[in-house]
Amino acid sequence: MEEYASEAVVLRREPQGEADSRISFFTKKYGKLVAKARSARKITSKLSAHLEPGMVSEIRLVEKNGMLIVDALKRKKLSLAPATLYFLDRILAEADPDMDLWQMLQSDSFxxxxxxxxxxxxxxxxxxxxxxxxxxxxxxxxxxxxxxxxxxxxxxxxxxxxxxx
Ligand SMILES: [Zn+2]
The missing domain is CATH 3.30.160 (Double Stranded RNA Binding Domain)
Incomplete structure (x- = not known):
């Protein structure tokens, strides 16, 4: 089972099914990734505060029929408008890391x-x-x-x- 760990900006969070969430991240190491927080009322609520859009968190994902979030720990919140996060989610290609963009987001000079x-x-x-x-x-x-x-x-x-x- 492959594991991915990176700092990541949470771009978008949507409910999926009864209890799951589908979360889109811009990660420092791998670029944009989409993953599921599963089973999840329990897990989702435990991780919930760390997976708010705009949050910068340390995340851990495993690949298991798609990406699954196993852990998240928040570091800080960026002052980006919800519309900006939404557009970033739409415009970024998956798995295409971009260190310049990462640094721009971290410096809050968007x-x-x-x-x-x-x-x-x-x-x-x-x-x-x-x-x-x-x-x-x-x-x-x-x-x-x-x-x-x-x-x-x-x-x-x-x-x-x-x-x-
Ligand atoms: Zn014109």
Whole structure:
């Protein structure tokens, strides 16, 4: 049984089935991983405080029909908005570690301009994917920039709004 241990930022937590939780992490060593907290009213409640979104915890996972959380110990909480954690969960590829992103999250100096740049979509030279105007947001499903008018009818849950630099 393979075991994984790393510091990790909790990105998202959802109930799964009657008592389980499905938790998505950005780990320092392995990048994004999704794991299950099982059986779990008991275990989930024991680990619950350590698995809140935004928490940085030491986690231990084992691979057993998917990833299973066996332990978690919180270190600190990051001051990231729930929407930021949600978008990070959607935009990060699984099992793709990124030390620069990890350090940016730990230093609490988060900005989407820098994160998109790290992930290969630098907003500095970007234009709207539909009309080539100045972009105002990044469309997470299309993985493309959009300007104010081209993004008008897009659901907010798909748009990372770019703040002015
Ligand atoms: Zn446009």
């Amino acid at each position: 900005s989407w301009h820098s994160v998109l740049g790290l992930l290969g979509w630098d907003p500095k030279s970007a234009v709207c994917g539909s009309c080539a105007a100045l972009p105002s947001s990044f469309h997470i499903g299309r993985q493309d920039f959009l300007c104010v008018s081209c993004s008008r009818y897009e659901p907010q849950k798909n748009l990372i709004v770019l703040n002015k630099v």
